[in-house]
Structure formats: structure tokens, C-alpha cells
Amino acid sequence: xxxxxxxxxxxxxxxxxxxxxxxxxxxxxxxxxxxxxxxxxxxxxxxxxxxxxxxxxxxxxxxxxxxxxxxxxxxxxxxxxxxxxxxxxxxxxxxxxxxxxxxxxxxxxxxxxxxxxxxxxxxxxxxxxxxxxxxxxxxxxxxxxxxxxxxxxxxxxxxxxxxxxxxxxxxxxxxxxxxxxxxxxxxxxxxxxxxxxxxxxxxxxxxxxxxxxxxxxxxxxxxxxxxxxxxxxxxxxxxxxxxxxxxxxxxxxxxxxxxxxxxxxxxxxxxxxxxxxxxxxxxxxxxxxxxxxxxxxxxxxxxxxxxxxxxxxxxxxxxxxxxxxxxxxxxxxxxxxxxxxxxxxxxxxxxxxxxxxxxxxxxxxxxxxxxxxxxxxxxxxxxxxxxxxxxxxxxxxxxxxxxxxxxxxxxxxxxxxxxxxxxxxxxxxxxxxxxxxxxxxxxxxxxxxxxxxxxxxxxxxxxxxxxxxxxxxxxxxxxxxxxxxxxxxxxxxxxxxxxxxxxxxxxxxxxxxxxxxxxxxxxxxxxxxxxxxxxxxxxxxxxxxxxxxxxxxxxxxxxxxxxxxxxxxxxxxxxxxxxxxxxxxxxx
Numbered sequence: 001x002x003x004x005x006x007x008x009x010x011x012x013x014x015x016x017x018x019x020x021x022x023x024x025x026x027x028x029x030x031x032x033x034x035x036x037x038x039x040x041x042x043x044x045x046x047x048x049x050x051x052x053x054x055x056x057x058x059x060x061x062x063x064x065x066x067x068x069x070x071x072x073x074x075x076x077x078x079x080x081x082x083x084x085x086x087x088x089x090x091x092x093x094x095x096x097x098x099x100x101x102x103x104x105x106x107x108x109x110x111x112x113x114x115x116x117x118x119x120x121x122x123x124x125x126x127x128x129x130x131x132x133x134x135x136x137x138x139x140x141x142x143x144x145x146x147x148x149x150x151x152x153x154x155x156x157x158x159x160x161x162x163x164x165x166x167x168x169x170x171x172x173x174x175x176x177x178x179x180x181x182x183x184x185x186x187x188x189x190x191x192x193x194x195x196x197x198x199x200x201x202x203x204x205x206x207x208x209x210x211x212x213x214x215x216x217x218x219x220x221x222x223x224x225x226x227x228x229x230x231x232x233x234x235x236x237x238x239x240x241x242x243x244x245x246x247x248x249x250x251x252x253x254x255x256x257x258x259x260x261x262x263x264x265x266x267x268x269x270x271x272x273x274x275x276x277x278x279x280x281x282x283x284x285x286x287x288x289x290x291x292x293x294x295x296x297x298x299x300x301x302x303x304x305x306x307x308x309x310x311x312x313x314x315x316x317x318x319x320x321x322x323x324x325x326x327x328x329x330x331x332x333x334x335x336x337x338x339x340x341x342x343x344x345x346x347x348x349x350x351x352x353x354x355x356x357x358x359x360x361x362x363x364x365x366x367x368x369x370x371x372x373x374x375x376x377x378x379x380x381x382x383x384x385x386x387x388x389x390x391x392x393x394x395x396x397x398x399x400x401x402x403x404x405x406x407x408x409x410x411x412x413x414x415x416x417x418x419x420x421x422x423x424x425x426x427x428x429x430x431x432x433x434x435x436x437x438x439x440x441x442x443x444x445x446x447x448x449x450x451x452x453x454x455x456x457x458x459x460x461x462x463x464x465x466x467x468x469x470x471x472x473x474x475x476x477x478x479x480x481x482x483x484x485x486x487x488x489x490x491x492x493x494x495x496x497x498x499x500x501x502x503x504x505x506x507x508x509x510x511x512x513x514x515x516x517x518x519x520x521x522x523x524x525x526x527x528x529x530x531x532x533x534x535x536x537x538x539x540x541x542x543x544x545x546x547x548x549x550x551x552x553x554x555x556x557x558x559x560x561x562x563x564x565x566x567x568x569x570x571x572x573x574x575x576x577x578x579x580x581x582x583x584x585x586x587x588x
Contacts, residue, residue, distance in 0.1 A: 002251050005233075007201070007226030009246035011215035013271075014264040015199025016257070017176030019250075021230065035581070042096050049103075049143040053136065054083055070300035074320070074483040078129065082136050111137045122377040122486075123358075131183055133206065153195050177348055178241055199241035201229050201248050219271075219550060223248050224449060274553040278309045282556050284538065285563040292556055293352075293546040295524060299338050302345025304549045309556070312350040312545025314472065315412070315524040316342055318360045322373045329392060330354045332399045339403035348410035352449070352472070352546075353400050355393070357382045357414045377486065382415035388425050397432035404444030411446045412472055417456040422467050451524075453477035458506035461513045471514050472546070475525030479503050498527050499580040504540075508575055511541045522546050532586060534558035539571025 034042055062275030063077045082088065088110060111134065118130035142440060178199040200215050205224035213223035215222035221243030223229075233239065233250055240249040240260045249256060282290045293314030294305035321330050321338055330338075343351050358381065386393040403409055413425055429448065436443045450467075452458050453474035464471060475498060480486065483502050485496045497503070508521075522544035527533045529547030531554045537545070538559070545555060574580045 002249065002253050002256065003232070005226045005229045005248040005250065007223040007229070007246050007248065009243050010205075010224050011200075011220055011222040011269050012243045013219070013221035014243065014260055015176070015178050015221040015239075015241040016177040016260060016264060017198050017239060019180050019233050019235060020177050020197070021180050021235045032102050034096075034102050035498075036100065038106060039077050039097055039100070041061065041134060042106075043093065046092060046096070046103045046107070047215065049140040050083065050089075051448075052143045054080070056139065057083065060168075070298060070304065073300060074298045075132070077559045078132055080401075082129075082133050088133075104141060107137055107140060122381070126358075128205065135183070135437060135575065157278060173546065178239050180230055180239070182230045192287040196540075198222075199239075199243070201226055201233075201239070203227050203230050203243060219521050250510070265345070275368045277553050277556050277560070278307070280309075280556065280560065282311075282559045283307075284559060285561070286565045288543065288564045290538070291522070291544040292552050292559070293524075293544065294552065295546055296342070296549075299341035299345060299362075301549070302342055306345075306347065306349075308549050308552045310549060311553055312352070312521055313342065313346060314349055314352050314406075314544070316353045317357065318353055319356045322356055322358055327397075332395045332402075334401035335396060335404045339400055339409070340406050343403050343407040343409060346407065348407055350410055350490045352412050353403075354412040354414055354451070355383070355386055355396055355400075358385060377480070383413055383421060383425060384415065387421065387428075390428060393428055393569070394432050394435065396430055398436055398441075398443075399441035401432060401436060401446060403439060404446045405442045407445070409446050410449060410470065412449045412451060414451045415477070416450050416451055416464070417454050417460075419463060422450070422464070431530060449520075452506075452510050454481050455506060458510050461510050465514060465517050465519050468519075470520035470522070470573075471510065473507060473510055473521065473523045473525065475503075475507065475523055475527040478506065482506060498533070499586070501575070501578065501580060504575055504580060508540045508571075515541050520544060531555055531558045532584070535562055535567055536571055536574060538562050538564045539567030539574075541568075 020504060021160065057076060057080050061073065061080070064073055064076075069220070072172070075151050090112035091113060092103075092106045095101045095109050096103060099106070101109065114133060115130050118127055118133065121127040121509075176198045178201065179197045180201045182203045183205065184200070184202060197220070199220055200222040202222075202224045203226055221241045223241055223243060223246050226248055229248060233248075238252060240252050240256070242249070242260070249260070252260070282292050284290065291311050292309070293312045293313040294301070294308075294310040296302065296305060296313055297317050297320045316339075318335075318339075323334060339351075339353060342353075381389060386396075397411075400409060400411055411429070416422055416425070426448070433443065447469040449470040449472055450457070450464050451472050451474045452461065452464070454477065458473075460586055461471070479496060479498055479500070483495060483497065483500060485492050511521055521542070522528075523537060524546040527537065528545040529551035531551075533553050534545075535558060538570070547555065570583075574583045577583050
């Protein structure tokens with residue numbers, strides 16, 4: 001019987017193949033009290049499991065294939081940091097010493113405590129790191145129980161479900177295979193031979209989950225958040241993954257299979273055509289140059305940006321360097337070396353580094369958390385958090401200034417709204433320069449820009465342009481704050497609308513005022529990487545887009561097919577409409 005399962009489309013394309021079902025690998029946990037004399041032995045069991053997993057993850061990290069996407073290395077590093085996080089270790093030790101829980105019970109109890117903190121986070125990427133923490137804990141539990149990962153050369157037997165830790169495939173599999181799982185850890189994914197799976201389906205996860213990140217980096221169709229997919233799909237079922245629509249079709253009829261087979265062939269041809277555009281300048285039909293920049297999370301992402309013809313980095317999310325720190329934030333030297341690697345990796349092209357966008361809702365040891373943070377999205381985050389900790393902020397500013405001695409570096413400040421915040425930020429930047437001067441350190445010039453991501457900033461754009469060299473519109477947050485919508489809340493997610501007239505007006509006015517004053521303006525949110533939005537943004541006057549590297553070629557194709565001057569009148573009609581989506585042909 002044919003049926004479909006709906007989830008989130010996170011990596012575009014069509015995949016057709018047999019299902020390889022990966023059952024949940026969660027270990028049953030025994031709960032019992034221990035005697036005081038057993039505390040030291042339970043702590044020893046805990047330490048042994050931790051060391052075993054540490055060695056396992058380090059082995060995987062050190063033996064990554066050279067052609068592995070940088071996201072895999074970055075995610076493994078996140079797992080290593082979580083494994084060594086003091087909050088996890090000290091909490092588990094407390095449960096054992098004070099409550100006399102056995103080690104497994106203590107570990108899962110502390111997991112519940114930390115998981116609740118992740119659930120309260122505003123940032124979707126960091127919130128989904130709860131899944132990474134759960135996988136780290138599962139690995140420790142398996143070692144305590146004596147269940148370890150089977151290393152290569154174990155094969156999948158058709159017709160029988162396989163646990164994640166046992167899944168491996170032989171090289172002679174000739175039928176296309178798609179992976180169906182409740183969730184997948186990056187370490188588990190590393191044990192699958194890379195060329196085997198043509199697509200992924202998971203019950204859980206969001207657009208910034210690790211499975212989604214890896215799928216996008218490998219350019220593999222994927223659907224996440226499909227909820228009950230792993231329970232409904234049986235081993236060896238034929239499956240179609242529609243990564244464009246976020247739909248999984250199970251046991252398709254011959255007619256549906258033929259239709260999607262045709263779509264798949266068309267998509268493959270389109271991908272090949274797009275690759276030919278890598279070295280084609282992004283210039284519209286009427287001769288207007290458009291800068292297509294890359295958003296990156298780690299210095300190692302630079303080669304992927306260059307491979308698709310990015311003309312620079314429009315957003316380096318520096319907060320990824322701050323995540324999962326055990327006891328201390330990265331010092332100046334560590335940050336400087338990371339920023340320098342990103343600058344060197346871009347081979348002379350500009351790199352825009354955003355100062356840390358993190359806050360009271362994030363699990364950093366030095367971040368103050370208390371019950372007053374009822375709405376983290378509106379609390380002490382981004383520049384507010386940086387200004388509340390000048391020593392930390394100055395450390396980051398000095399590191400960025402030093403990296404600027406090695407190439408073109410632009411400095412981007414997130415979530416500014418007030419004139420006093422602008423003045424404080426620029427004053428601290430001057431102080432950072434003075435501190436470097438005083439110690440004779442080499443540093444370079446930077447252009448300084450501000451993110452426009454709250455309505456107050458968009459409505460005060462003239463003031464911002466008096467102080468900054470350029471602006472960058474973070475449409476994800478701008479939409480969220482303009483419409484009072486938590487984009488991570490599935491109950492109201494349908495109201496999250498980038499084409500709402502109010503959002504478009506704020507965006508259009510920001511672009512127009514920046515151009516009128518001769519200042520550069522870019523868009524670095526999801527709108528920039530959506531080909532369906534390219535013509536509208538061009539018509540509004542945008543000439544600088546920043547997006548995930550995998551989106552650049554599709555957007556470039558839209559750019560070189562567009563006549564920007566002819567789009568201006570149409571864009572104004574869209575702005576004036578009560579239902580802009582209808583004019584753009586995007587109404588559901």
C-alpha cells in the first residue's frame with residue numbers, strides 16, 4: 001500500500017531506493033541505589049566509559065577521509081566538547097555522591113537536566129544540539145553495558161532491522177539505498193560508506209540539525225522531523241524522498257515511481273548545468289554585478305565557498321567557536337588563529353566576521369542563568385551580552401583586528417537597536433586597537449557593519465548609516481521580531497512569513513536608504529539563499545546576497561537570467577500588495 005509521510009525539507013532533490021531501517025539505539029538503563037562504599041567504583045565506571053567514548057570519537061575524527069565535508073569534522077568536535085563539558089561531568093558526579101544513584105541512572109538524570117536547558121534556548125541550531133548531547137550519553141551508556149560500535153565490514157542483512165551501532169554496508173550493494181532512522185549521530189554516519197546512501201529520513205531534527213547539515217554539505221536529498229517514519233517504514237520498502245517538498249512516499253505505485261524517476265533525472269541534469277556556472281560572473285542581463293557571498297560556521301568551510309564561486313564570506317558565525325566550552329571561553333590566541341584560517345582560506349577575498357551572537361539562553365559556563373530569563377529571544381543576547389562582558393568582547397575584537405592583518409576583514413555587529421549601544425561598541429573597538437598598539441601587536445583595518453534584524457534598527461536606518469560602513473539584513477530574526485513569531489514553535493510556524501507586507505517594507509526601506517547614501521547592504525538570512533526570492537530582492541535594489549555555499553549556484557542562475565532594471569516596477573507592485581505571495585506566484 002502506498003502512503004506518504006511529511007516532514008521538513010532540508011536538502012533538495014529526489015532520492016529513490018530501498019529502505020535501510022535503523023532502529024533506535026537507546027540503551028535500557030537500570031535504576032538502583034548504591035551503598036556509600038560503592039561510590040568510588042561507580043565514579044570509576046563513569047570515568048572509564050567517558051575515556052572509552054573520548055578515544056572512540058578521537059579515532060573517528062583523526063581518521064576522517066580527506067574528502068569528508070568539513071561539517072562532519074565540526075560536528076565531531078562538538079561531540080568531543082560536550083563529552084568533556086564540566087556541567088555534565090560535575091552533575092553526574094553529584095547524583096552519585098549525594099543521591100547514591102548508580103552511574104547509569106546518574107548519567108540519564110543529568111541528561112534530563114541539561115536537555116531542559118537546551119529546550120529553552122532561542123537559537124534553533126543550539127537548541128538542536130540536545131540531540132548531540134543525547135548521542136554522547138548513549139555512547140557512554142553502551143560502554144557501561146558492554147555494547148560498543150561494530151567497526152567496518154559488518155553488512156546489512158535485508159529484511160532485518162539493524163541498530164545504528166551495527167550498521168555497515170558492503171561495496172557490492174547495487175540497489176540504491178535510503179536511510180530511515182529515528183535520529184543519526186555524525187559518528188554513526190561516518191561508519192556508513194559515503195557513496196552508498198542516496199538520501200536520509202529521520203523522525204526528529206530541524207533545518208539546522210546535524211543530519212540536515214551533513215545532507216546539505218553532501219548535496220543529498222533529506223527529510224527530517226518526519227516523526228513516525230522509522231515506525232511506519234519497513235526494511236526494504238521502496239521509498240521516494242522528495243527533498244523539495246519535504247515528503248516521503250513509501251511503496252509508490254509504478255506511475256508515481258515513473259514520475260519521480262523523471263523528476264530525478266531532470267534534477268541531475270539541472271545540477272550538472274548549475275556546476276557549469278561556478279566561474280560565470282554573477283551579472284544580470286542589464287549588466288549589473290551582484291555579489292554572491294557564503295555563510296560559514298567554521299574556518300574549514302572556506303574551500304566549499306570557493307568551490308562554488310563565492311566572492312567572499314558574508315557571514316562567519318563566530319559563536320561556533322564559543323559552543324560547548326568546558327569552564328572557559330576561547331582566548332584571544334585561539335580566536336585569532338581560527339579567524340586567520342578563515343581569512344587565509346578565502347585567498348584574498350573578503351571575510352565578514354560577526355561578533356558572538358550568543359546570550360543568557362545559551363549553555364556557556366560564564367553566562368548567568370536564572371529564572372528571570374522568561375523569554376531568551378528578548379533577553380541578554382548578541383551585542384547585549386557582549387557589552388555586558390567588556391573583557392570577553394575586547395578579547396574577541398582584538399583577535400579579529402589581528403586577523404585583519406592577513407587579508408580583507410569586515411566586522412559585523414549583531415542585534416543593535418540603540419544609539420548608546422552603537423557608541424559603546426565603537427568605543428570598545430577603539431579601545432581594542434589601543435590595547436594592541438600598546439603591546440606592539442600587528443593588526444589591520446576593518447570595515448565595520450551592523451546587522452539589521454530588529455524593527456527598531458530598520459526604522460532607524462539613517463542613524464545606523466551615519467556610524468557604519470555597511471549593513472547586513474538578518475531576515476530570519478527580522479521576520480521573527482516584526483511578526484512576533486517564534487519560528488521554532490510549530491504551533492505558530494505557519495505564521496512565519498518572509499513576504500508579509502511589513503517585513504518587505506522594512507527590508508525595502510533599508511536597501512533603498514543604504515543605496516541612497518552609497519553604503520553597501522546585503523541580506524544574510526534564509527531569504528538570500530531562496531531562488532524564489534532572488535528576483536524580488538534584485539527588484540528592490542539588493543546587489544549583495546550571502547547564503548549557505550550549496551545555495552549559491554541556484555541563486556546565480558536566477559541572477560544571470562534577470563533584467564534588474566525591469567524588475568523594479570514589479571517589485572514596487574509586490575510591496576504595495578496586501579498579498580505579495582499571490583503576485584509572486586507563491587501562494588499555497
